[in-house]
Amino acid sequence: MTSGATIPAAEEAAQAPSASQERGGSFxxxxxxxxxxxxxxxxxxxxxxxxxxxxxxxDESSSWKTISFxxxxxxxxxxxxxxxxFFYLALKSWATLFGDSPVSLRMFxxxxxxxxxxxxYRLTLEVLANIGSLQGxxxxxxxxxxxxxxxxxxxxxxSAMQVQAGLNARMYTLGTFLAVVCATHVLRAARTGGTVRxxxxxxxxxxxxxxxxYYGLFTAAALGLFLLGSFVCTLWRQGWCGTTKRLVAxxxxxxxxxxxxWGLWLPYFEAQRGQxxxxxxxxTFNWQQLPRTCTVxxxxxxWYGPFGEWMWWVAGLCGLVSLVLFLWGGRxxxxxxxxVVVPFAVSIAYSLQGRSVFVLRYFTxxxxxxxxxxxxxxxxxxxxxPRAVIQVASIVWMGYWTYGMLETRDWQCxxxxxxxxxxxxxxxxxxxxTVIVGTAVVHPTVLHYSANRQNIFVYxxxxxxxxxxxxxLLRDSEPLSxxxxxxSGVDRVYTVDVYxxxxxxxxxxxxxxxxxxxxxxxxxxxxxxxxLRVFLREYRREPPPAGGPA
Numbered sequence: 001m002t003s004g005a006t007i008p009a010a011e012e013a014a015q016a017p018s019a020s021q022e023r024g025g026s027f028x029x030x031x032x033x034x035x036x037x038x039x040x041x042x043x044x045x046x047x048x049x050x051x052x053x054x055x056x057x058x059d060e061s062s063s064w065k066t067i068s069f070x071x072x073x074x075x076x077x078x079x080x081x082x083x084x085x086f087f088y089l090a091l092k093s094w095a096t097l098f099g100d101s102p103v104s105l106r107m108f109x110x111x112x113x114x115x116x117x118x119x120x121y122r123l124t125l126e127v128l129a130n131i132g133s134l135q136g137x138x139x140x141x142x143x144x145x146x147x148x149x150x151x152x153x154x155x156x157x158x159s160a161m162q163v164q165a166g167l168n169a170r171m172y173t174l175g176t177f178l179a180v181v182c183a184t185h186v187l188r189a190a191r192t193g194g195t196v197r198x199x200x201x202x203x204x205x206x207x208x209x210x211x212x213x214y215y216g217l218f219t220a221a222a223l224g225l226f227l228l229g230s231f232v233c234t235l236w237r238q239g240w241c242g243t244t245k246r247l248v249a250x251x252x253x254x255x256x257x258x259x260x261x262w263g264l265w266l267p268y269f270e271a272q273r274g275q276x277x278x279x280x281x282x283x284t285f286n287w288q289q290l291p292r293t294c295t296v297x298x299x300x301x302x303w304y305g306p307f308g309e310w311m312w313w314v315a316g317l318c319g320l321v322s323l324v325l326f327l328w329g330g331r332x333x334x335x336x337x338x339x340v341v342v343p344f345a346v347s348i349a350y351s352l353q354g355r356s357v358f359v360l361r362y363f364t365x366x367x368x369x370x371x372x373x374x375x376x377x378x379x380x381x382x383x384x385x386p387r388a389v390i391q392v393a394s395i396v397w398m399g400y401w402t403y404g405m406l407e408t409r410d411w412q413c414x415x416x417x418x419x420x421x422x423x424x425x426x427x428x429x430x431x432x433x434t435v436i437v438g439t440a441v442v443h444p445t446v447l448h449y450s451a452n453r454q455n456i457f458v459y460x461x462x463x464x465x466x467x468x469x470x471x472x473l474l475r476d477s478e479p480l481s482x483x484x485x486x487x488s489g490v491d492r493v494y495t496v497d498v499y500x501x502x503x504x505x506x507x508x509x510x511x512x513x514x515x516x517x518x519x520x521x522x523x524x525x526x527x528x529x530x531x532l533r534v535f536l537r538e539y540r541r542e543p544p545p546a547g548g549p550a
Contacts, residue, residue, distance in 0.1 A: 028139055032146035036121055036153055043117045043157035047110035047166030049406055052103050055418035057529020058470070060169040061444035064100060065473040067092040079268045080472035082276055086211035087171035102448075105169035113166030113173040119180040120372055121153040126187050127332030127376050134379060144379045144387070151391040152375035156368060158399040160300035165364050167409075171212050172364045178209040179219050179365045180372075183339060186223045187332050190230035193246030203254035207261050214269075215343060215362045220258075222342035226335045227251055277355045281468045285351035285358050290344070291315040293360050297367040300401035301360070302408075318370060325373045333376060339369035371398075409528075417524035418442070421496060421536055422449035424522055428538060429494055436480055437496040438508035440470030442534070443478070446496055459495075459510045460484070482512065491541040501532040515542050 056064065066077050066088050074092065078085045091108055098104045128134045128145045135141065156162050165172035185202040188194060194202075206223065209216035231247045238244065262269075291311035298314060322340050325333035343366040351358045374394065381387035425435060425446075435456045437443040443458040450456060457480035458470075465471040485493060495510040516539040524534040 028143045028146050032150055035150045036118070039150065039153045039157045040114050040117055042154075043114045043166075044110060046158065046163045046402065046406070047113050048107070049167065050409060050413040051106050051110070051167070053413040053416060054102075054167075054409070054528045055416045055526060056102060056169075056445045056448060058441045058445070060102075060105070060529070061448055062470065062473055063088070063091060063169045063171075064105060064448050065444040065470075067095055067100065077472050079271070081467065082272045082280070083171070084211040084214060084265065084269070086208050087174055087213070090174060091169070102169070106167065109169055109173045110166045111173075112177045113162060116162070116173060116177040116180055116368065117153045117156045119177055119184065120156045120368065121149040123180050123184045123187070124149040124152040124372055124375055126184050127329065127336060127372070128379050130187075130191060130332050131330040131380075143384075147387070147391060148375045148379035151378060151395065152372045154395045155371040155375060155398055158395060158402050159367070159371060160398070160402040160405045161297060161361075161364060161367050163402050164301065164405065165361070172361065175209055175212040175216055176365055176368050178205045178212060179216065179339070180368060182206045182209055182220075183223060183335060183369070186227060187335055189250055190227055190247070190331065190335075193243035194250045199250035199253060202250075203257045206254065207258045210258070211261070211265065213362070213365075215347070215365060218343035218346045219339055219365045221346065222338040223335065224251075225342065226338050229334065230331065275467055276357070279466055279468075280355050280357075281466075282356045282359060285348065285356040289358050290348070293358075293363055294318045296360055297363065297370060298398075300405045302401075302404065321370065321373055321377065324377060328380060329373070329376055333373070336369045336373040336376065340366050340373060412527040415525045415527040418445055418526040418528075418532075418534060419449045421446055421524055421534055422451070424536055425494060426451060428520075428536075433492055433494065434480070434485065434488065434490050435494045435496065436485070436510045438498045438510050439501065440465045440474060441501060441530075442496060442498050442508075442532075443470065444473060459508075486513075493539050495537045495539065497535045497537060499533045499535070501530060512539055516540070517542055 062081075066074060066081070069077060071092070074088065075085070078088055091105065094108045095104065098107070125145055128148060134145055162173075162176070165176070182202050182205040185194075185198045185205070189198040189202060202223075206220050210220050227247070228251075231244065231251070234241075234247060235244050288307045288311075291314060292307060294315040294317075295311045297318070318340070322337040325337040327333075329336065343363060347358050347362070375391070378387055378391050378394070381390065429435065431452050432455060435446070437446050437456065437458050440458045443456070447453055447456050458474060458478050460479035460481035462481065465474075493512070493516070495512070497510060498508040500506060501508060519538040519540050521535055521537040524536070526532050526534065
């Protein structure tokens with residue numbers, strides 16, 4: 001009896017971590033926390049570079065213009081555009097609290113960019129917690145998990161693609177954050193059947209993701225495919241048990257929530273999809289876009305120019321990382337690999353059927369999972385020195401390209417003068433005088449930076465602007481034709497004529513009758529976002545000659 005009583009105690013003592021192991025694990029967690037705080041600080045610093053100096057480009061000014069409508073009016077420009085509503089609702093709420101200045105709206109993106117960095121750390125730990133050799137509380141296993149988590153966070157923090165998203169007042173960092181949080185709770189739910197909290201968080205963030213950007217549907221599809229595969233595997237191994245029952249209940253409840261929310265939005269989605277099919281700006285898909293996109297994901301947008309055959313090797317590397325994750329990344333590796341591969345597969349399949357939706361920045365979500373997957377694979381390296389070298393080298397590589405991108409941004413901001421048009425207008429015009437902007441692409445930017453926004457119109461050419469050139473954002477009172485100008489009876493007008501937008505030699509000019517004579521002009525260069533040149537011109541109407549017709 002005595003010996004039988006001592007065996008469990010001996011086993012318990014053998015399994016309990018020693019004091020030195022506990023100290024080692026505590027030190028590893030403390031070091032990881034300190035490093036993570038530093039990584040978050042670097043991420044915030046990079047995402048606020050020249051936050052006020054760079055002029056809004058069209059995509060950013062369209063974000064502001066959409067939320068400039070009242071809560072009751074905002075639904076109209078959203079549905080007439082080609083994006084879902086959640087980002088605009090979130091940005092409108094942010095602007096209500098913090099204002100709608102460029103700094104404020106860009107801080108929205110920067111904030112969620114930093115939150116995505118922290119979320120990537122957490123997801124990496126969740127993925128590694130399911131890999132046998134990395135489980136447990138030993139200092140070695142904990143150190144490998146924590147170093148990989150910090151590596152993933154650092155890769156996101158210094159990735160040029162992620163930094164670029166965090167610098168613009170758009171929806172991509174919000175979507176990235178939601179995608180990573182959703183994936184974390186989906187993985188937790190798949191492992192044990194999930195708690196109510198896991199399923200609720202996954203369902204809510206997943207639905208928000210799909211209503212932030214439509215590429216979120218591809219990420220959600222990857223996560224849904226992962227859940228379905230996890231259910232089949234669990235059913236095969238364990239039968240109809242508590243875990244499989246919870247999986248069925250959780251997937252059913254999540255699908256019910258998404259279906260009910262999407263049931264409200266679906267008619268508008270169909271209208272937007274038809275609009276994209278009929279007249280979207282994207283070029284026809286070609287297979288060179290795939291390796292070019294993969295190259296940019298691992299470097300910066302500088303490589304999205306001329307195509308090189310060597311880029312196929314980069315695409316092969318991305319595919320190899322996904323394959324290795326499938327084979328040796330555990331259950332979490334399946335999730336991460338699917339979140340990389342499925343968006344590419346679905347977007348290519350859709351683009352080959354008709355209008356291409358294969359656009360570089362739309363793969364921001366997929367790139368996050370690619371970087372997380374790379375960090376996960378580094379944790380499989382048993383020896384600390386080569387593991388640390390590879391992790392640090394990966395971070396330095398991504399940071400090198402971001403450094404180059406920020407140098408380019410410095411040059412662009414020195415030549416970002418579109419915002420200055422409003423300052424010169426304030427010097428030249430009286431409050432009630434008329435301004436006509438030559439294109440709806442530039443109109444919201446001029447409007448935003450103007451302290452006095454009265455009587456700032458967009459040139460009515462007699463035919464509507466394409467929806468991707470700002471027509472969904474126009475209020476009924478904002479287009480002004482030459483006839484309308486003549487009928488207004490004013491004798492002085494200011495025009496904002498735009499050149500070299502989209503292509504060199506393009507001209508978006510306000511054409512006035514001969515009796516309007518130019519008094520003065522000033523030109524501005526814009527290199528941030530969309531390169532263009534702007535000429536601000538003042539015209540006065542000459543009185544009719546004496547004895548002539550009035």
